[in-house]
Amino acid sequence: MLPNVRRTTISGIAALSLAMTAAAPAHAWGKKEQDLVKGLAAAAIIGAVILNNRNSQPATTQRYTQPQYQPPAQTYRAPASYQQPTYQPSYQQPSYQSGIYSSPAAQAFNRLSAYERRAVQTRLSNWGYYHGGIDGSFGPQTHRAIMAYAGDTQGTNQLSTTxxxxxxxxQLIG
Structure with missing residues (x-):
């Protein structure tokens, strides 16, 4: 800041000395000529001060610059190919939650004829042991009914073998 003040002062003194030397013979001039010389001297001094301040101060205003467009980088992509999915059917034996389907009672029941299987379910239903549909298939309700009837009559030991x-x-069909 101090060098700026020094420059401004020196340029102001130089401008005044020029104006004084030029104005000395101007006593013979009229009022308008003298005012013209004073105005030119003042303009020179103010111009020098403004110029010094502009050169010494860093630019504080930011200017907008348009960003440069940069295209995205090109990357190689292989063309998409479609592959027909392959289907291989497979059958899995259903796994049952308990061993009732592989028990000797179930194996013997499933080897009976459809008429005999429905007859077993009908008899158990008539006696109040079976509450399902008379469909001739061995399921959890049929198993419970057979085991309950066997427990009440002859015992379940007989159902341990085929x-x-x-x-x-x-004996049930009779």
Whole structure:
């Protein structure tokens, strides 16, 4: 800041000295000529001060610059290819939640004829042991009904073998 003040002062003194030397013979001039010389001297001094201030101060105003467009980088992409999905059907034996379907009572029941299977379910339903549909298939309700009837009459030991289950069904159908 101090060098700026020094420059301004020096340029102001130089402008005044020029104006004084030029104005000395101007006493013979009229009032308008003298005012003209004073105005030119003042303009020179103010111009020098403004010029010094502009050159010494850093630019504080920011200017807008348009961003340059940069195209995106080109990357190689292989063309998409479609592959027909392959379907391979497979059958899985259903896994049952308990061993009732592989028990000797179930095996013997499933080997009976459809008429005999419905007859077993009908008899158990008539006696109040079976509450499902008379469809001739061995399921959890049929299993519970057979086990309950066997427990109330002859005991469930007879149903532990396939031969004993056949005898049980033969006596049930009767």
């Amino acid at each position: 031969a004993g289950a056949y005898d049980f069904y033969a």
